[in-house]
Amino acid sequence: MTDSSRQRVALALAINGRRHRVTIEPSTTLLDLLRDELGLFGTKKGCDMGACGACTVLVDGRRINACLALAVMQEGRDVQTIEGLAEGEALHPLQQAFVEHDALQCGYCTPGQIMSALGLIGEGRATDAAGIAEQMSGNLCRCGAHPNIVAAIAAYAGA
Amino acid sequence: MHAFDYARATEPSQALDLARRPDAAFIAGGTDLLQLWKAGIARPELMIDISRLALDIVKPRDDGIAIGALARLSDVADHPIVQARWPLIAEALNAGASAQVRNAATIGGNLLQRTRCAYFRSGDMPCNKRAPGSGCPAIGGENRSHAIFGGSPHCVATHASDLAVALAALDASVRVAGPAGSRLVGIGDFYLLPGDTPQRETVLGQGQLICAVDVPATAGRAAYVKVRDRASFEFAVVSVAADLVIDDGIVARARLAAGGVGTRPWRLTEAEAALIGERADAAAFDKAAAQASNGAEPLAHNAFKVELLRRTVRRALQVAGGKA
Structure with a gap:
């Protein structure tokens, strides 16, 4: 809904190390900013209600649901998305681990799974398979690849 | 939107x-x-x-801890002093939501989260909490997840916070700021029963803000037991927070609060009273647990909570009582 009487706000933030300046409606979520304003379609919209984790990104190194965050509240923050991981054709080792462990079928949840796993490893919680499964409960996979997802994360984390 | x-x-x-x-x-x-x-x-x-307000500080003192309202759930759960001296708070926080939500959500917001009643969340079905006077379809409808304590003819929705249950067992207080200054409200007085105004859930007035939660020191042994429909990232069907002080094998103080069963976090005072002065053993825990559901008023689809609450209390007492 566009209402010309409505406020628009300026926002400056870093995404995958690159500075962005945009002017947006205050009701724009971080997820919609990434996808609709910046064309970064790697971060997925599943439930759009914080239940599925497909939109997981790192903000200042911490994983959150981009669908439940207002973009304007991320002023000055450092956002990392799935697009920031590979270097050219060289996959990030965690992406490579997902390939090697067959940790996906349709792939829709995969960017969120990988960003969540990076957050989990950064939190120092990737201790064993049971702990990884518990700490990944905010990321659903409708294809049922969870055992292989946990295996891929454990292999990468050395757990 | x-x-x-x-x-x-x-x-x-x-x-x-x-x-x-x-x-x-x-x-x-x-x-x-x-x-x-x-x-x-x-x-x-x-x-x-x-x-961005500077209300995210976690400040331990000798006689308690002040937890800033804007502290993130994950930061409080990971705080070494919270884990050492108020493990009930860390356990309750880690039992709730997902890692992503815990990284974003705050202590004050957790206390003010709205019910998960599906009629309320639907956004368009009748609901006295959302649209006062429109009716409560839960009372005669799908009420498996609803309250067995504290309901009224207008609302039977449960409060969803795990943290609030732990804070109820710890006799915490909520520091509220408003235009007229700040005041401290005991957690037992913070939440309102639905009565005939279920749209009013707390004593917070318009424009008032939670600044902090004050939790007194406890020497108790604690346990948070949460029973839910899946193992993680799910709201409680029934949960129990227990804080037991045991001297020479005798229960000197017992505090029990339950979630998933009340229209607000529910203290189980009769079960608490049954423990005082008793030897902290299985027989006493069974006897106390038998009192946990006194006064319950189950609905058509949630009568199972009456027995489930007793069993969850027994488990929480066993876990807490078994700690050194």
């Missing part, structure tokens, strides 16, 4: 000034408010961003 304006507060006094508008809402973590906004349930004209 409903559009809104935005203002970023840099001082608490500025946030309170902005909130004089009756159509304003505070936003911090946003994990509940944005769900409610997307469902058309919350329709603020102004979002006041309080996330």
Whole structure:
């Protein structure tokens, strides 16, 4: 809904190390900013209600649901998305681990799974398979690849 | 979706000034408010961003701990002094939501989250909490998840916070700031019963802000037991927080609070009384647990909670009592 009487706000933030300046409606979520304003379609919209984790990104190194965050509240923050991981054709080792462990079928949840796993490893919680499964409960996979997802994360984390 | 304006507060006094508008809402973590906004349930004209206020400090003292309202759930759960001296709080926080939500959600917002009653969340079915006077379809409808304590003919929705259950067992207080100054409200007085005004859930007035939660020191042994429909990232069917002080094998103090069963976090005073002066053993725990559901008023689909609560209390007492 566009209402010309409505406020628009300026926002400056870093995404995958690159500075962005945009002017947006205050009701724009971080997820919609990434996808609709910046064309970064790697971060997925599943439930759009914080239940599925497909939109997981790192903000200042911490994983959150981009669908439940207002973009304007991320002023000055450092956002990392799935697009920031590979270097050219060289996959990030965690992406490579997902390939090697067959940790996906349709792939829709995969960017969120990988960003969540990076957050989990950064939190120092990737201790064993049971702990990884518990700490990944905010990321659903409708294809049922969870055992292989946990295996891929454990292999990468050395757990 | 409903559009809104935005203002970023840099001082608490500025946030309170902005909130004089009756159509304003505070936003911090946003994990509940944005769900409610997307469902058309919350329709603020102004979002006041309080996330940058310096109210995120966790400050232990000799006689207790002050937890800033804007502290993130994950930061509080990971705080070494919280883990060492108030493990009940860490356990309850880690039993709730997902890692992503815990990284964003705040202590104050957790206490103010709205019920998960599906009729309320639907956004368009009748609900006295959302649209006063429209009726309560849960009372004669799907009420498996609803309250067996504290309901009224107008609302039987449970309160969803795990943290609030732990805080109820710990006799915590909520520090509330408003235009007229700040006051301390015991957690037992903070939440209102639905009565005939289920839209009013707490004593917070329009434009008032939670600044902190004060938790007294405890020497108790604690346990938080949460029974739910899946192993993680799920609200409680029934949960119990126990805090037991045991001297020479005798229960000197017992505090029990339950979630998933009441329209607000529910202290189990009769079960507590049954423990005082008793030897802390299986027989005493069974006897106390048998009192846990006294006064329950089950609905058509949630009578199982009456026995489930007793069993969850027994488990919580066994776990807490078994700690050194």
